[in-house]
Amino acid sequence: MSATLPSTASADLVIDVQNLNKSFGDKRVVKDFSIQVPRGRITGFLGPNGSGKTTTLRMLCGLLTPDSGTGTCLGFDIVKQSDEIKLRVGYMTQKFSLYEDLSIEENLMFMARVHGLDRRQERVKEALERLGLYERRKQLAGKLSGGWKQRMALAASTLHEPQLLLLDEPTAGVDPKARRTFWDEIHALSAEGLTVLVSTHYMDEAERCHDIAYIAYGELIARGTAEDILKTVGLVTWEGEGPGVDRLSSEIGTLPGVETAAPFGTTLHVSGTDERALDAALAPYRRPPFKWERTAPTLEDAFIHLMGKSEDNFR
Amino acid sequence: MTAVSKPKSFWATRILAVLAKEFVQLTRDRLTYAMILMIPVVQLLLFGYAINNEPRHLPTAVLVQDDSTFARSTLAALVNTQFFDITHEATSVGELDELLRKGEVQFALTIPGDFTRRVARGDKPQILLEADATDPSATGAAVSAASALPQYALTRDLVGGMAQRAPKPPPFEVVVHRRYNPENITSYNIVPGLLGIILSMTLVMMTALSVTRETERGTMESLLATPAQPIEVMIGKLAPYVMVGLMQTAVILVMAALLFQVPMEGGWIALGLGVLLFITGSLALGFLISTLARTQLQAMQMSFFYMLPSILLSGFMFPFRGMPEWAQALGTAIPVTHFLRVVRGALLKGEGLSTLWPSHAALGVFVCLVTAAAMMRYRRTLD
Numbered sequence: 257m258s259a260t261l262p263s264t265a266s267a268d269l270v271i272d273v274q275n276l277n278k279s280f281g282d283k284r285v286v287k288d289f290s291i292q293v294p295r296g297r298i299t300g301f302l303g304p305n306g307s308g309k310t311t312t313l314r315m316l317c318g319l320l321t322p323d324s325g326t327g328t329c330l331g332f333d334i335v336k337q338s339d340e341i342k343l344r345v346g347y348m349t350q351k352f353s354l355y356e357d358l359s360i361e362e363n364l365m366f367m368a369r370v371h372g373l374d375r376r377q378e379r380v381k382e383a384l385e386r387l388g389l390y391e392r393r394k395q396l397a398g399k400l401s402g403g404w405k406q407r408m409a410l411a412a413s414t415l416h417e418p419q420l421l422l423l424d425e426p427t428a429g430v431d432p433k434a435r436r437t438f439w440d441e442i443h444a445l446s447a448e449g450l451t452v453l454v455s456t457h458y459m460d461e462a463e464r465c466h467d468i469a470y471i472a473y474g475e476l477i478a479r480g481t482a483e484d485i486l487k488t489v490g491l492v493t494w495e496g497e498g499p500g501v502d503r504l505s506s507e508i509g510t511l512p513g514v515e516t517a518a519p520f521g522t523t524l525h526v527s528g529t530d531e532r533a534l535d536a537a538l539a540p541y542r543r544p545p546f547k548w549e550r551t552a553p554t555l556e557d558a559f560i561h562l563m564g565k566s567e568d569n570f571r
Numbered sequence: 572m573t574a575v576s577k578p579k580s581f582w583a584t585r586i587l588a589v590l591a592k593e594f595v596q597l598t599r600d601r602l603t604y605a606m607i608l609m610i611p612v613v614q615l616l617l618f619g620y621a622i623n624n625e626p627r628h629l630p631t632a633v634l635v636q637d638d639s640t641f642a643r644s645t646l647a648a649l650v651n652t653q654f655f656d657i658t659h660e661a662t663s664v665g666e667l668d669e670l671l672r673k674g675e676v677q678f679a680l681t682i683p684g685d686f687t688r689r690v691a692r693g694d695k696p697q698i699l700l701e702a703d704a705t706d707p708s709a710t711g712a713a714v715s716a717a718s719a720l721p722q723y724a725l726t727r728d729l730v731g732g733m734a735q736r737a738p739k740p741p742p743f744e745v746v747v748h749r750r751y752n753p754e755n756i757t758s759y760n761i762v763p764g765l766l767g768i769i770l771s772m773t774l775v776m777m778t779a780l781s782v783t784r785e786t787e788r789g790t791m792e793s794l795l796a797t798p799a800q801p802i803e804v805m806i807g808k809l810a811p812y813v814m815v816g817l818m819q820t821a822v823i824l825v826m827a828a829l830l831f832q833v834p835m836e837g838g839w840i841a842l843g844l845g846v847l848l849f850i851t852g853s854l855a856l857g858f859l860i861s862t863l864a865r866t867q868l869q870a871m872q873m874s875f876f877y878m879l880p881s882i883l884l885s886g887f888m889f890p891f892r893g894m895p896e897w898a899q900a901l902g903t904a905i906p907v908t909h910f911l912r913v914v915r916g917a918l919l920k921g922e923g924l925s926t927l928w929p930s931h932a933a934l935g936v937f938v939c940l941v942t943a944a945a946m947m948r949y950r951r952t953l954d
């Protein structure tokens with residue numbers, strides 16, 4: 257148990273882990289990872305590809321054993337009490353991992369039985385209807401399109417009314433409308449007290465989370481609400497407008513003081529943490545036809561900045 | 572807390588979950604389904620007929636040292652059985668031996684010089700039938716036909732003063748020397764033996780794929796994230812295949828009775844128990860293999876690796892007692908060996924549990940050891 261937290265608070269921590277480490281071979285994939293997630297919060301888990309998100313989620317639900325580190329999930333020890341954890345956690349894998357040669361209904365029934373649920377027929381029917389799968393219930397899972405597979409996997413991982421949901425890129429390949437429905441669903445569940453840790457690469461989804469945890473190269477490097485993260489990163493961002501400004505991104509991007517220069521439609525976002533260096537870099541471009549304006553940095557700017565920084569640390 | 576609070580208390584439902592899933596998957600997989608039924612039928616027909624079909628008109632060499640009516644009648648009767656074709660007339664024992672050794676003939680028949688004289692005297696001369704028994708099933712039927720010759724071969728010749736001898740004990744004897752394979756396995760032995768081979772071939776292989784398939788398809792991640800315990804997964808996965816094994820057994824036994832007229836002397840309880848133990852053992856072994864193999868291909872290879880000694884060292888192919896001691900020791904460790912003893916003992920000799928129990932015990936030990944090993948090897952995490 258973390259010493260910095262009062263015991264009353266830790267009672268309501270759904271996830272509370274300290275210094276988790278995991279290596280595959282001699283590659284250290286997760287490094288001294290500690291995180292606390294309070295009950296009822298939706299926490300977005302972000303980070304570049306290969307940063308260790310999936311590995312961390314697997315350690316949390318007992319699918320991987322950490323090399324070192326301790327912690328609890330729903331009050332149960334993540335190493336010794338994984339059976340208890342599995343009963344109460346819904347885990348949706350990044351890669352589709354239900355049975356492709358079973359129908360949607362059969363897959364859900366399997367999950368209902370394996371969790372020892374009562375009223376199985378009813379529950380399965382409810383879940384099918386809630387996620388709009390009822391008409392397709394007899395279809396083989398393998399024949400579904402990507403988005404439908406994701407919906408079915410979500411239904412399967414929430415069927416046993418878990419207290420914690422671990423979702424690994426649940427909306428990859430899902431259309432915008434379905435994603436909206438999906439997130440409405442997540443928020444509704446969280447209003448009832450469900451805690452959610454969800455990994456994603458989508459910025460709009462990150463913004464819909466209560467909290468964000470940002471991981472890079474196996475290390476947790478930013479934690480808090482979206483505003484917290486923007487504040488701690490402390491980026492200054494200029495937005496440039498004018499014909500052809502978006503084509504200057506590579507030119508501006510290499511200037512000293514500029515950390516990112518990214519075209520957004522016909523505009524260009526230029527960010528850096530050192531306000532003066534940034535001004536100096538942009539000075540030659542402050543002329544017609546270009547118009548420059550201070551703008552609020554987006555989460556994406558912040559994450560690209562974090563990514564670049566941790567890369568430097570890593571080398 | 573909700574209704575789900577004790578991980579151990581729902582074991583029956585969890586087994587049912589895995590069992591129902593496996594069963595549906597099995598029926599979805601048409602090819603496997605077809606294989607389950609076709610393998611016993613095809614194998615039994617192929618093996619059974621190839622081995623069991625009593626070959627006729629086998630090449631035979633004769634050495635007749637007594638040119639007489641009796642000798643000619645005996646040879647005629649021999650040819651009339653249709654099992655023998657006289658292809659060579661040897662002039663010396665050495666020549667006869669060589670023909671047999673080179674495999675030019677399957678049989679060598681020697682009629683001694685004093686044949687007629689001794690028949691007349693009534694002191695039962697012997698004629699020698701040497702058989703190349705390397706392939707025992709090829710010679711079995713022919714040998715028994717030859718052994719019956721003395722009963723009737725000379726009835727027409729023994730007229731007049733000698734006629735009164737006819738109904739009496741046969742006037743001569745056929746002495747059979749089986750060369751190269753003294754413990755003569757008859758075709759009856761082969762078909763029950765095939766039960767063991769077919770069951771292990773299909774059952775070990777099918778379950779050997781069961782866990783590796785989940786790993787390869789990625790469904791292992793979901794399965795491991797559920798509260799199902801290893802032993803529950805194992806029971807749930809194997810149970811549908813017990814049914815498969817029993818179905819195959821029924822098919823094989825019915826075919827053995829109808830097509831091959833294998834005698835079924837009883838010993839049904841011993842047989843039933845043996846079949847159950849053997850099926851469970853084979854399935855558990857398959858499960859163990861699937862926890863060891865990383866890919867389905869590896870699982871297949873390991874199953875084949877197990878099949879070779881099962882066929883060669885179990886007493887199916889070669890008589891168990893004829894094998895060198897080290898091979899016997901190896902054979903004793905293979906469940907097929909014990910299963911064959913049960914099946915042959917129960918089916919052919921009608922023996923019961925009272926005599927066959929050591930084989931049952933050996934099968935039981937195998938089931939326990941392999942299950943324990945499989946449970947130890949079953950990975951509960953993705954590490």
Ligand SMILES: Nc1ncnc2c1ncn2[C@@H]1O[C@H](COP(=O)(O)OP(=O)(O)OP(=O)(O)O)[C@@H](O)[C@H]1O
Pocket residue numbers: 280285303304305306307308309310311312350
């Ligand atoms: N079973 C494994 N064996 C060996 N290496 C692994 C294994 N699983 C993951 N890794 C490695 O660990 C690192 C982190 O992988 P992980 O899947 O946790 O990343 P991620 O953050 O989920 O990435 P993505 O956003 O692409 O899903 C990667 O470099 C990956 O190659």
Ligand SMILES: [Mg+2]
Pocket residue numbers: 309310311350424
């Ligand atoms: Mg991942």
